[in-house]
Amino acid sequence: MTNHSDSAQYDIVCKDVHKRFHDLTRRDVWRAVLGEGGPFPGFDAVRGVSLCVEPGKFLGILGRNGAGKSSLLRTIGGVYPATSGIVKLGHEASGIYELGVSNQVMMTGRQYARRWLELNEIGSHEIDDIIEEIHEFSELGEYFDRPIRTYSSGMKARVFFAVATAPAAKIFLIDEVLSVGDIYFTAKCWGRLRKKVSNGASGILATHDWAAILKLCEKSCIMTNGQVEAFGESKEIITRYISAPQLEASIAKFNLPDDFKVTGGVGNPLSFEISLTIDADMPIRFGFSVEQFVKGIGWEHILHHEPAVIDVRSGPNKLSICIPETPLHPGEYTLNLFLLAFDEKTERWIGCDQRGWVCGNEIPLIVDGSMSTNGFDLPVEWSVR
Amino acid sequence: MSVLGFEWRDARFALSYVKMMFRDKFVGSSLGIVWAVASPILMLGIFTFVFGFVFRSKLPGAETSLSYVIWLISGYGPWLAISEGINASASSVLGNAQLIKNIKMKPELLAISGAAMGSVPLAVAIVYLIALLVVSGSEPHLSWLLIPVIVMVQFLIVAGIGMACAAFAVFWRDIIHIMPNLLMIIMFSTPIFYPMAAMPEIVQSVSGFNPIYILSEWYRQPLLNHTYPPIWTFIYLLVISLGVFVAGLFVFRRLKPYFESRL
Numbered sequence: 001m002t003n004h005s006d007s008a009q010y011d012i013v014c015k016d017v018h019k020r021f022h023d024l025t026r027r028d029v030w031r032a033v034l035g036e037g038g039p040f041p042g043f044d045a046v047r048g049v050s051l052c053v054e055p056g057k058f059l060g061i062l063g064r065n066g067a068g069k070s071s072l073l074r075t076i077g078g079v080y081p082a083t084s085g086i087v088k089l090g091h092e093a094s095g096i097y098e099l100g101v102s103n104q105v106m107m108t109g110r111q112y113a114r115r116w117l118e119l120n121e122i123g124s125h126e127i128d129d130i131i132e133e134i135h136e137f138s139e140l141g142e143y144f145d146r147p148i149r150t151y152s153s154g155m156k157a158r159v160f161f162a163v164a165t166a167p168a169a170k171i172f173l174i175d176e177v178l179s180v181g182d183i184y185f186t187a188k189c190w191g192r193l194r195k196k197v198s199n200g201a202s203g204i205l206a207t208h209d210w211a212a213i214l215k216l217c218e219k220s221c222i223m224t225n226g227q228v229e230a231f232g233e234s235k236e237i238i239t240r241y242i243s244a245p246q247l248e249a250s251i252a253k254f255n256l257p258d259d260f261k262v263t264g265g266v267g268n269p270l271s272f273e274i275s276l277t278i279d280a281d282m283p284i285r286f287g288f289s290v291e292q293f294v295k296g297i298g299w300e301h302i303l304h305h306e307p308a309v310i311d312v313r314s315g316p317n318k319l320s321i322c323i324p325e326t327p328l329h330p331g332e333y334t335l336n337l338f339l340l341a342f343d344e345k346t347e348r349w350i351g352c353d354q355r356g357w358v359c360g361n362e363i364p365l366i367v368d369g370s371m372s373t374n375g376f377d378l379p380v381e382w383s384v385r
Numbered sequence: 386m387s388v389l390g391f392e393w394r395d396a397r398f399a400l401s402y403v404k405m406m407f408r409d410k411f412v413g414s415s416l417g418i419v420w421a422v423a424s425p426i427l428m429l430g431i432f433t434f435v436f437g438f439v440f441r442s443k444l445p446g447a448e449t450s451l452s453y454v455i456w457l458i459s460g461y462g463p464w465l466a467i468s469e470g471i472n473a474s475a476s477s478v479l480g481n482a483q484l485i486k487n488i489k490m491k492p493e494l495l496a497i498s499g500a501a502m503g504s505v506p507l508a509v510a511i512v513y514l515i516a517l518l519v520v521s522g523s524e525p526h527l528s529w530l531l532i533p534v535i536v537m538v539q540f541l542i543v544a545g546i547g548m549a550c551a552a553f554a555v556f557w558r559d560i561i562h563i564m565p566n567l568l569m570i571i572m573f574s575t576p577i578f579y580p581m582a583a584m585p586e587i588v589q590s591v592s593g594f595n596p597i598y599i600l601s602e603w604y605r606q607p608l609l610n611h612t613y614p615p616i617w618t619f620i621y622l623l624v625i626s627l628g629v630f631v632a633g634l635f636v637f638r639r640l641k642p643y644f645e646s647r648l
């Protein structure tokens with residue numbers, strides 16, 4: 001990001017790229033034909049963006065609708081000429097800017113694939129093999145030879161994605177698309193992209209879905225009003241993007257593997273152990289919550305344990321947590337852990353580390369077993385006076 | 386090496402756009418591409434039947450009405466290609482907006498490919514004509530070899546007009562609806578359906594410089610009389626066709642940077 005001097009080591013280089021969209025009135029059209037350069041009415045979608053992407057890396061671009069992500073991506077891909085600035089690509093780029101490049105719904109999936117490949121100048125001797133590969137990847141079966149108008153939107157997404165990522169391009173410019181389609185296929189797409197990346201492909205993923213960025217991009221930036229507002233490690237950028245609390249991992253942090261998982265049985269004790277590293281002599285609080293993702297609703301808060309001060313020493317610590325009787329129905333939940341430290345100077349609790357869906361690294365909690373009754377006996381104490 | 390900003394590989398792209406446009410035009414219809422040939426044949430067949438057998442129209446001095454039909458089609462066939470080419474070209478940019486917004490390409494190639502859409506009716510008309518000529522007892526003649534050259538000249542004119550229309554149509558969509566009507570007016574003000582002699586004298590002297598008329602003469606004279614129109618008319622046509630092509634390309638390229646927000 002900072003070093004533009006040697007562009008040879010980058011696959012994608014943008015220097016001070018501007019993209020202005022003009023909206024010409026009828027009189028302006030004549031002035032344009034006569035060579036009067038303007039100024040014409042319009043708006044700047046991209047205002048001075050500079051960025052670099054190394055081979056084998058994906059850059060994430062986060063931004064709300066209208067932030068200029070798509071315009072920037074198309075400008076980088078050469079679909080729109082840049083108004084000013086320099087765009088350099090180390091290889092041919094394959095771009096997925098929107099779902100489908102044709103409004104021809106009468107075409108079959110196979111015809112669409114062939115057209116896309118032909119328009120992108122894939123040699124005819126390779127086309128047949130690539131189309132077979134697309135057919136296989138999309139898992140459409142016989143639907144591949146039926147008109148696109150008979151497809152569900154998920155099926156369309158399958159074809160479009162399979163087609164756009166089929167050629168052995170070295171640079172991929174991807175806009176949003178992966179938010180369409182079922183979870184199974186989306187996962188398959190991620191797998192395919194990650195494989196391309198580990199084989200040295202690079203690219204840019206523009207989206208407002210920060211969870212998607214986490215899956216592919218080490219670094220990312222936030223785009224606002226056509227400008228890059230922030231650039232850095234994806235996690236930090238996402239935290240900033242969703243305005244989550246800034247974490248001070250240097251004070252205290254969890255030492256848990258990425259695939260850490262907790263399982264328990266209904267009504268049985270649920271216990272797990274967490275290792276922590278504490279690097280400062282400060283009061284530390286630990287808290288956790290159990291949430292469940294409900295389709296169409298989002299994250300439902302189910303159990304919550306207020307952060308409580310824990311007695312830890314500097315260095316590595318082990319923390320055991322036990323819930324005597326798991327008061328949960330069988331199912332999948334997420335476990336979110338919080339670690340806070342008390343800053344005596346400001347007299348405030350500051351967040352140190354967090355595992356949770358807010359940060360995209362939630363811990364799966366699987367509860368199995370069966371419900372013998374319709375509910376639980378809550379440990380309630382009561383008295384009559 | 387590039388000519389007028391086009392490279393060699395652009396020809397390949399243009400060819401694949403032509404294929405794409407044909408597929409788009411007939412996609413989903415069960416007879417598909419057959420219509421591209423069947424429609425002009427049907428039209429030419431009706432012309433032959435109506436003027437050759439119903440009205441029995443004759444050219445002055447001719448004995449059969451077949452010569453009138455041949456004369457008519459040798460003018461109307463190229464015109465069909467011109468109007469089809471210009472109309473397809475004019476709507477090529479708007480009609481393929483999805484493509485322009487998603488693939489790195491030269492949109493002027495779309496307009497040029499649209500101009501080539503007239504090639505099928507033209508080819509059908511020429512084959513039909515040659516069949517009629519053979520039936521009427523005419524021998525093939527060396528002068529017929531000129532036809533491909535004239536086709537190229539015609540293509541340049543159509544592509545030039547088409548590019549300008551396609552570019553303007555982005556900002557003023559009415560062009561797409563104006564063009565077919567304008568072309569019909571031009572057709573009837575050009576001696577294609579009727580002989581030059583049927584026009585008032587003042588109009589005749591102007592029509593002598595009408596490129597469309599000269600173009601039709603360059604089809605008619607070799608095909609019908611095995612003769613050539615005056616050589617100056619060919620140079621005149623060549624200059625006009627190159628001029629129109631370059632002017633159309635110029636207008637297109639001037640407006641191209643402003644397309645995006647309109648597509």
